Structures are given as C-alpha cells and as structure tokens.
Amino acid sequence: MSVTEQRALLGAGIDRVDGPVKVTGAAPYPSDVRYPDMAHAALVGSTVAAGRVSQIDSAAARAQPGVLMVITHENAPTLRPGAAPPFAGPTPPALQDDRVHHYGQYVAVVVANTPQQAASAARLVSVSYEPDEPLLAIDDARGELLRDPWGFDSQRGDVAAGMAAAEVRLEARFTTSENTNNPLGLFSTVAAWDGDTVIVHDVTQFTSNVQASIAKAFELPESAVRVIVPYVGGGFGAGLRVWPHTLLTVLAARLLRRPVKTVLTRPQMFTGVGHRANTVQTVKLGAMRDGELTAIDHESLQTVAVNDDNVEPVASGSASSYACANASTRDLQRRLNIPVPGSMRAPGEAQGNFALECALDELSYELGIDPLQLRLRNYAEVQPASGLPWSSKAQRECFAVGAERFGWFGRNPEVGSMQERGWRVGYGLAGAAYGWWQARTEARVTVYGDGSAFVRSAATDIGTGTYTVMKQLSAELLGLELRQVRFDLGDSDMPYSTQSGGSGLTGALGNAINVACNGLIEKLLALVADDDDSPLQGCSLEDVVARDGGIYRREHGGGAGSDAGEGYGEILARHGVADLTVDGESVPPDPGQTGMALTGAFGAKFVEVRVDPDLGLLRVARVTSVIDGGRILNEKLARSQILGATVGGIGQAIFEETVTDPGTGRIANATFGDYLVAVNADVPELDVVFVGEPDRNTPIGTKGIGEVGLVGTAAAIANAVYHATGKRLRSLPITLDQLM
Amino acid sequence: MARAPSNASAASSGPPRTSVDVAVNVNGDVELLRLDNRVTLLDALRDELGLTGTKKGCDQGACGACTVLLDGKRVLSCLTLAAQCDGREVTTVEGLMHDGTLHPVQEAFIRHDAFQCGYCTPGQVMSAVALLKEGRATSDEEIREFMSGNICRCGAYPNIVAAIREVAGNGGA
Numbered sequence: 001m002s003v004t005e006q007r008a009l010l011g012a013g014i015d016r017v018d019g020p021v022k023v024t025g026a027a028p029y030p031s032d033v034r035y036p037d038m039a040h041a042a043l044v045g046s047t048v049a050a051g052r053v054s055q056i057d058s059a060a061a062r063a064q065p066g067v068l069m070v071i072t073h074e075n076a077p078t079l080r081p082g083a084a085p086p087f088a089g090p091t092p093p094a095l096q097d098d099r100v101h102h103y104g105q106y107v108a109v110v111v112a113n114t115p116q117q118a119a120s121a122a123r124l125v126s127v128s129y130e131p132d133e134p135l136l137a138i139d140d141a142r143g144e145l146l147r148d149p150w151g152f153d154s155q156r157g158d159v160a161a162g163m164a165a166a167e168v169r170l171e172a173r174f175t176t177s178e179n180t181n182n183p184l185g186l187f188s189t190v191a192a193w194d195g196d197t198v199i200v201h202d203v204t205q206f207t208s209n210v211q212a213s214i215a216k217a218f219e220l221p222e223s224a225v226r227v228i229v230p231y232v233g234g235g236f237g238a239g240l241r242v243w244p245h246t247l248l249t250v251l252a253a254r255l256l257r258r259p260v261k262t263v264l265t266r267p268q269m270f271t272g273v274g275h276r277a278n279t280v281q282t283v284k285l286g287a288m289r290d291g292e293l294t295a296i297d298h299e300s301l302q303t304v305a306v307n308d309d310n311v312e313p314v315a316s317g318s319a320s321s322y323a324c325a326n327a328s329t330r331d332l333q334r335r336l337n338i339p340v341p342g343s344m345r346a347p348g349e350a351q352g353n354f355a356l357e358c359a360l361d362e363l364s365y366e367l368g369i370d371p372l373q374l375r376l377r378n379y380a381e382v383q384p385a386s387g388l389p390w391s392s393k394a395q396r397e398c399f400a401v402g403a404e405r406f407g408w409f410g411r412n413p414e415v416g417s418m419q420e421r422g423w424r425v426g427y428g429l430a431g432a433a434y435g436w437w438q439a440r441t442e443a444r445v446t447v448y449g450d451g452s453a454f455v456r457s458a459a460t461d462i463g464t465g466t467y468t469v470m471k472q473l474s475a476e477l478l479g480l481e482l483r484q485v486r487f488d489l490g491d492s493d494m495p496y497s498t499q500s501g502g503s504g505l506t507g508a509l510g511n512a513i514n515v516a517c518n519g520l521i522e523k524l525l526a527l528v529a530d531d532d533d534s535p536l537q538g539c540s541l542e543d544v545v546a547r548d549g550g551i552y553r554r555e556h557g558g559g560a561g562s563d564a565g566e567g568y569g570e571i572l573a574r575h576g577v578a579d580l581t582v583d584g585e586s587v588p589p590d591p592g593q594t595g596m597a598l599t600g601a602f603g604a605k606f607v608e609v610r611v612d613p614d615l616g617l618l619r620v621a622r623v624t625s626v627i628d629g630g631r632i633l634n635e636k637l638a639r640s641q642i643l644g645a646t647v648g649g650i651g652q653a654i655f656e657e658t659v660t661d662p663g664t665g666r667i668a669n670a671t672f673g674d675y676l677v678a679v680n681a682d683v684p685e686l687d688v689v690f691v692g693e694p695d696r697n698t699p700i701g702t703k704g705i706g707e708v709g710l711v712g713t714a715a716a717i718a719n720a721v722y723h724a725t726g727k728r729l730r731s732l733p734i735t736l737d738q739l740m
Numbered sequence: 741m742a743r744a745p746s747n748a749s750a751a752s753s754g755p756p757r758t759s760v761d762v763a764v765n766v767n768g769d770v771e772l773l774r775l776d777n778r779v780t781l782l783d784a785l786r787d788e789l790g791l792t793g794t795k796k797g798c799d800q801g802a803c804g805a806c807t808v809l810l811d812g813k814r815v816l817s818c819l820t821l822a823a824q825c826d827g828r829e830v831t832t833v834e835g836l837m838h839d840g841t842l843h844p845v846q847e848a849f850i851r852h853d854a855f856q857c858g859y860c861t862p863g864q865v866m867s868a869v870a871l872l873k874e875g876r877a878t879s880d881e882e883i884r885e886f887m888s889g890n891i892c893r894c895g896a897y898p899n900i901v902a903a904i905r906e907v908a909g910n911g912g913a
Contacts (some may be wrong), residue, residue: 019850022858023842023865025793025833032792115787116778184797184805184893185859233859233891249778266798437893463894504749639898640853647895672802672891679888683897685880 013636029203031188035259037108042118044108048667049134060124065118067586071109080211089309094244104271105663121589135335144335154319162326166286174355177657179276185233192251206240206499211492213242227492237343269668274342277302283359291377293324322378357430357715379715383597392595392630394692398604402626404605407444426724432603432712437502438588442495443512446581448668451569459497465637477517479546503704516584535564602628605712611719616739628692630703642709649713767835782817804890807863833862848903856894875909881884
C-alpha cells in the first residue's frame, strides 16, 4: 500500500478555517442579507402539470395590506434565456407566456413589505387553467424519446459475439427513484439595483454563471452584475443552474426600484431547483466460468423535462469500469411534464453504478466466485475505452485495504448464513469511480510589502472545504505560513471560476493558483534580473524554491551561494513596489499531449447490514470506504467529504424517493416530514481511508473527491441485503415492504 | 347591530387585531417588539432582531435548523409564534459565547469537523448543548437518537456524535 505524498502544509488535517463563523452563526448566507427598505417576494406555483393559464386574478392579493406588486405573465417584461452551464441548457425564464410545463412552475410573484404579507397574499392569487393531460410516467410512450442525447453512447468490440461466447449470461432490470437534492439552506436571492447595475446575493455553486445569466436575461454587460455568496448552505448540485426564482427576484427589484428578497419554501425546493432523475436500466453481462467478462451491455432510460435539457450520463460509466473487450452503453431520455431535473451529488454514477455493481454481484453468485475476486479478475489496468494508461489508479489497493479493514474474508459466503441476536447479517461490496472533469478557472494572487499574500477567485465553497484547502495550497506554493495568507471567494467580481461541481473545482482552482503563484515568482525574478544586490539575480523559475517567506535558490551540492535568497518584502521594498499582483489560469489537461487518460477518483465500498426477517427492518451496521483521490490536500476535510457522501448514499439506498402523483404531477411528499433522508440514528460509525499517489495529469496531483464517496454505497447495501436474506432487490430505495 | 361583548378580548368591533406586543429576553437582553401576530419566533429573531444565526431550513418543524432554547428547553422556533414568547427567555447560537470564548460544544464541533456547509450547524449546536444539560448524551446510541431531529444534509453525523461524545466525556458543558 502506498501513501499519498504530502508536503509541509498540505495533507495535515487542519481545522476548517471557516469553523468559527459557522459554529457561532456568524457566517452570512444569502438568506441572511438585509437591506434597508427591502421588500419580500413570494412565488405562486402552478397546480397543474400541463396546459395553459386561462385566467389570473390578482386583485384580492393586490388589495392586501403591504402588497406592492404582483407580476404574472400578463405584465412581466421580456427576459432572454440565461447562460448554459456545463451539464445543461440555459434554464428557461419564467412568466414569459401562459404555458405550463410542470407542477409548481411559477405563475405569479407577489411582492410585499414583509415576508408574512407576501406569503399571505400569494395564497389569494386566483389562477384558472386550461389543463392538458400531463405526461408523467417514464414508460409513457407518448413522451418524446431522446436517443444518445449527448453523443456519449459507446461501443467497442462485438457485444453480440461476446455474449455468444459467454459460458454464463445474465440480464437484469434495475430502477432508481427520483431523488431531491434538498440542501438544508433554502435557496434564496436578494437583488439590489443601483441604476443599471445590480448586486445579487444568490445561493449558487457557480457565481460566474449566475452573473453571465443575469447579464444575458436583462441585456446588461457582465460588469453590471455582481453575484455574492460567501456561504452557500449546501447545494449537492442544485446550485449549478440559474433557476427562475433568481431571475424573478432580480426582475421584481428592478420594477419596484427596491431591494427584494426571495426565500423558497421547502416544497418549492422540490419543484424549483432540480432533482436526480429516475431511471430504468437494463444490464446484460456475459462471462466465462473463470469470471472473465466477455460482454457488458448497459442501457439506461431517464426522465427529462419537456422544456429543458440535462446532461446526465448514467450508462456510459460502465464502458470504463472493467476490462472487457466487448462493451456497449446507451443513454436515453423521456421528455415529461416534470420539474426540471438536474445534477445531484454523483449524477449518473449514483444510478449507473448501482445497476452494474449489483449485476456483477449477481454474476458472482452464479459463477460461485467471490464478488471481490470477480472484480479483480476484470480489473482495468488501462482505460478500457481509449486504451490509454490511467494518470493514476489505485483501485486494486482500495479493494485490498478495504477487505483487510472490513474483514471481508471472514464472512460466510453462503446466503442467509450469518445471524446475530435474531437479525440476519449480510456483507456486500461494490467498486466505485467518479469520472474526471475540469474546466477553465482563474485565480489572482497579490503579495504585499509585509510579506503576506492575498489569493482569490470567484469560486464557491459549498461546504467541501475550498476556503481551507486553497489557503493551505497557496501558503505551500508561496512558502508562507498559513497566517500570512488570506484566501477569498464567492464574489463574481473576482477572477472567473468554474462551478463547484463535477468533482472538478479543487483541480481547476488549485491548478490556477499554482499557475498564478509561479507567475508571481517569475515576475519577482524579472524584477531582480538586473539587480546586483539580489542573490536571485539571473535565476529562472526552475532555479528557485519558495520557502520561509520568500524565494531561495535550490540547493545544488551545497556550493557557495546555493542556499541564498530573500523575502518577498525585501524584493518589493528595494524596487519601490508596494505590492505585486499576478493572475493565473488553468486549462484542462489534454490526453493528446500527456498520453494519459483523464482519470477521476476510484474507490471500494464494503457494507454490513442487519435485516429483521419478521419486520423487514434494514439497518446499515458498518461501512468501510477506501478511496483513491490522488493527492489529498487536507485529510480531515477529505474524510468528511467521504463520510457525507456515504450518508447520501445510505439515503439513496434505503430512504429517498420523490413521489409524483400519477394523475396531477404534484409532488406528494415535498416536505422533510415526508421525504425521508438519513438522520443521525440511521448512520453508524463510518470507516474511511485514502490510498494512492498524486495524479500525474496536473501539477497539484489532486482528483475530485466530493462525489465518489456516494458511488457504490447503494450497490454495496443491496448486495449485502442479498447476502443476508437471499432477496435480490433491484429497485431503489430498498424499503421495508420489499424485505418482509 | 353589534352583539354585546362577552369579554374584554372580544370587545373590539373594528377589524381583527393583527399586531401583538411582546417583551422577550433574548440572550440576556429584554427586547420589546410590536409584531404582525403571524410572525414566528424564528422570523422575529432573524428579521426583527437581526439574529440570523438561527436558520430556516423548512419552516415546517421537520429539520431542526431553527432550534433555540426557550426557557432552557429546545424548541423549533419556526413552530413557535413570537406572541407565545412574551415574558420568556430565549437563547440562540449568538448567546452561547462567554467573554469572547466559544462554548465547549462549538469548540468540539470545529475540532471534529462536525459540519460542512454550516447551515444546520447552529441548530445542531443548540440541540447538543441542551441534550448535554439534560444528561441525554451517555452513549453514542443515545446521542444519535436525541440528535435525530436535526438533519444534516452534508452528512456530518459521525463527526457530530464524536464532538458531543467528547464534551460529554469531559463532564458536559
């Protein structure tokens, strides 16, 4: 087992730098923002899922005390569509016509002096509809079927021949339910105009995209829009898009000429800010008796809204999970009258991995091969689709270390054989991976005469620890103490950042900071290029190292002057410069140049469940997660990412299901009382360990770890349930009625 | 035309009373408030008093983010009308620090990384403070059970348990 390389300030499990403001309630979230003279908006949602608004009467609402304005499609000005984020189309603006595409779609905005007045008056807006029959079921053939909607379908070898050659064949159908992101923070927007410029405090994972979208919608230059979100309040993907409530709040504030705040209700969080699409999947596997896979065929159908596009490859992950000469993956989408689906933590893999890893488990029992051995028998030493070497892969160690820590080989492989105090006990495992993603990002670094530095970017910290690890990384790259570095984010006036999503921000921003810090050192070396008083005269970047608050020559054999250097403050002072600022930009690595596959994180999940055979109760007793996340910048916070994602996976596996009323399209359980998520008592001690090496594709060597921890959790739980009970459950969530 | 008033509170023949005067002790200071009688304790704290540490996660009493202490007991401030708090004592997360020092529960939450996005954290901290006082933190199982009214969507539960276990082991708070 190898250990991830650590340098001085990195790797150490330092406490979260934003800890004190979060435990004291001082951290300002968008919903905490107040302006003098601020008005409050409440949104009215459609009570039908398809059709037209035939009449809308807001007279009673307008007559209520404190009501300032009611906006409907009849009086709303034209808004242009916003900007498109990486995995979706631009969200359609609201109130632009009388058409209704889904239940809960906003049909009116009521603005009043207080939130109570607005909410109360919103109930008095009378809306009549000409309803159409909504298309709501994933198997409703009347809904438009999109094949290969993003061009991600894959085909290698000859799947039919691989199936024909197989000694054992398996075909299984899996379904996963709709899940709702449900961050604890209610999505909120506060908009305050000053002439033709606007400041928007918005819950988002992507400030730069909100800025671009508002600029487009209102036909403004981007410089006229400033988006601020120092603390997000959770997102899990819901904050990757610009949702209608944001644009409507900006609109209301413009029309009213007053700051306006909108805070969504919890039920609106189910219809207005995305959700994980439900899927129906078929996996076919062919294998030889020794376990060698001869064919993998994975097809997935998921839902998508009639008026939106969402990129969520579910089946395509199966093309690169295991070595197999013949593989085919296909993704399909069905357009329905449903609220807009979007990304939710580990999109695509959360559903696709469940199907593939459960099918492999089923195959292992067919073959009489240990589930762990079956996976190792088909271990992908190179990227199976491209044939390129991985830039890092330690999944074999994930399995080995996990099996050891969990005690996998201590299990009795016979189904239903293990019991304790009346509970049936089962062990299950799953492999996990989360695909690589990165996008262009910028950072700015300034060094001051006192030797301190300020690093910033328009990124967000959704709770993953960006504030903390980027401060650590900056200090490391500049050779400064942590206390000498200030790091800031969450403001679109800072240099452009990609989203905090797709497990891509740490790589994108970390590498941008690396470029900026190197650029700063080069600029300082240029400053002293002709400086006879500088021990760094004539040095290039390769000759020096940043440490001890400045720049020093690398030690080459200990010769005279080889250890010489000087502090940032000395250089600046001697040249009469107060401070020096450099921007850096990261761009994704190009496999054509590196000769390596773009490689994300890997993992292995080991789960023990207990099932009460009489009552159907299912408890997760233990989970061991072993993760190859490349270079780990802060093990304490990295561990928290895996813990939290595992908890999300437990929720997906046994609790979470957004229920749509089949007749009306209404979300039938749109509250925290009815939509079950894992609570403290549902979660046991969780074991997390990291293995692997720094990734070779980028200088900082990280791989994204925000999502891989969820992947495989549901499959390992379902596989453990089979081991405990002999019940092969292929539909999520696994509920008590399925186990009785 | 009017019916005879049967008691003092129904004496008015004008429009129904829509505001209420409340004197409430918040973190040691008595606050005199005239409020729309629909205002919850949560909204009064946040919107009237500017104490935005207490969070709104559902406004339906189901997530625990708005947990505060009312006369020393945990309540969901979104299900408590401000009008019910006249003459009573409220403690919010802003009232936990003493002389600029964090409460032991707050310190333990930081040390154990018992939060991520931080939105549920004030409610988690208030529940933890109360259950320690109530002697309800004698085992991990008990901590998990009594902290289950506070949802953490980031999934920091194991670290929350570790933080509370540590404070309980040090003799509570």
